[in-house]
Amino acid sequence: MQDHVANQRPARHPDHLVALGVAEAAAAIRAGAFSAETYAAALLNQAREQSDLNAFITIDETSVMTAARDADKARSAGASGPLLGVPLGIKDSYLTSGLRTTLGVSNLKDFIPDQDAEVVSAVKEAGGIILGKNNLVEMSYGLTGSNSPYGQVKNPHARNRVTGGSSSGSAAAVAAGIVPAAFGGDTVGSIRVPASLCGVVGFKPTTGRWPRAGVAPISHILDTTGVFARNVEDCELIDQVVTKASASTLDAVGLKGIKFAYAPRQYLDLVEGEVEARFKESVRQLRDAGAEIVEVDLGDDFFATAERTTWSIFFHDTMEAISGFLRDNNIPSSFDEIHHHLKEQLKGVWQHAVRPNGPGSISADAYDAALSADRPELQRRFNAAFTTSGAEALLFPTTPCTAPLIDSQYQFSIAGKDVNYVALAKNTVPASGAGLPGISIPMGFSSTGLPIGLEIDAPFGHDRRLLALARRVEALGISTTDQQETR
Secondary structure, eight states: OOOOOOOSOOOSOSSGGGGOOHHHHHHHHHHTSSOHHHHHHHHHHHHHHTGGGOOEEEOOHHHHHHHHHHHHHHHHTTOOOTTTTOEEEEETTBOOTTSOOOTTOGGGTTOOOSSOOHHHHHHHHTTOEEEEEEOOSGGGOOSSOOOTTTOOOOBTTBTTBOOOSSSHHHHHHHHTTSOSEEEEEESSSTTHHHHHHHTSEEEEOOTTTSOOTTBOOSOTTTOEEEEEESSHHHHHHHHHHHHTOOOOOOOOOOOTTOEEEEOHHHHTSSOOHHHHHHHHHHHHHHHHTTOEEEEOOOOTTHHHHHHHHHHHHHHHHHHHHHHHHHHHTTOSOOHHHHHHHSOHHHHHHIIIIISTTSTTOOOHHHHHHIIIIIHHHHHHHHHHHHHHHOOSEEEEESSSSSOOBGGGSSEEEETTEEEEGGGGGTTTHHHHHHTOOEEEEEEEEOTTSOEEEEEEEOSTTOHHHHHHHHHHHHHHTSOOOOOOOOO
């Protein structure tokens, strides 16, 4: 079944099963409140009803129901995996054994891998079920959700708006109640941007913390796998499954004594009025709840350094990373063949900046400078901000605007300034360049019903503390993943 998920309202789900989070659903299945088969059938029905969203490229309903019945048999035999019987979405850049994997490109429309990505194996070992493969920007190269061969992914809150990208279908599927969580990838913001625009939680781990084997890359220096969910607790659970870590013992109650930083000169210099107002109101609520919020300044050239670092690595690494992935995983295509079949806009980007002879290609000297000078300086700025302020995390709006219209997704305006789609990742790029963990949680809606995201970044390697802090913020009520009716 190909999912092309319609112009109906996504919000208030008539079936309570599709509103459950991962931990809730898993606990209910273990307790016998309902069967995995019943739960899977409800989610598949939701996928059909929301098929116009284009959130999935492939769903094998027969395999899903077979896996659900197998989960019920396993439970009856005493199995109790943390994800037992819970269907999840998988971005179609992840290899899935026996299930079509397209990487979002037309020339791989019939490719079926014989192995799973390492994250997928971990999900299955924990009893999870793969509901299907989520739509994405071709080769994960974009920020809006546009895909030429498999269709534009639409925002569940407004069908005429983008979802963000590149993990577009994963975010839309969670927001629309098709799955309680879905996996994505983040190189410059491809989890956090769509999480913000679709009103769900999106967790980008510290770069290198989660396994990346079997996932189509852009840059091994910047790439990380990650997850979308309805709440932070589910991100914690999935983080434990993927990293095989023990359950967290960190409490997630209360904000008194917690110190956050924010950098308005940097992260609020280009922002929609409603997004800025919502962010400042969230900061006020955090202060009222007992948190200390301190202002930091990351420097006049902070964003110039972050962008030079991140985009230099991003474009320079692409060709070698993709070529190696295709070769190492016996994928029946080449970099040249994929380039040839890309949509024209993306084909031009690759010709200009990705191919070594392109007029915008990154020279060896510029790449070396990004790795040896710019990236360490970016990391130093973050470290200094955390150390001197004593803050545990940095707060800012995930995206500087709400979801742009699909019809103007490549060129639009923010606060009266004409920008292109790359501006959607303006605030997410620095953490990517430095390799920091970050999480986007919803912090309300605009006056037109569009979600607004709050990003929380922590120092390198402080993922579990970040998740605990995000749960405290979420519990305050700043973030809500309850669906609003589309206006």
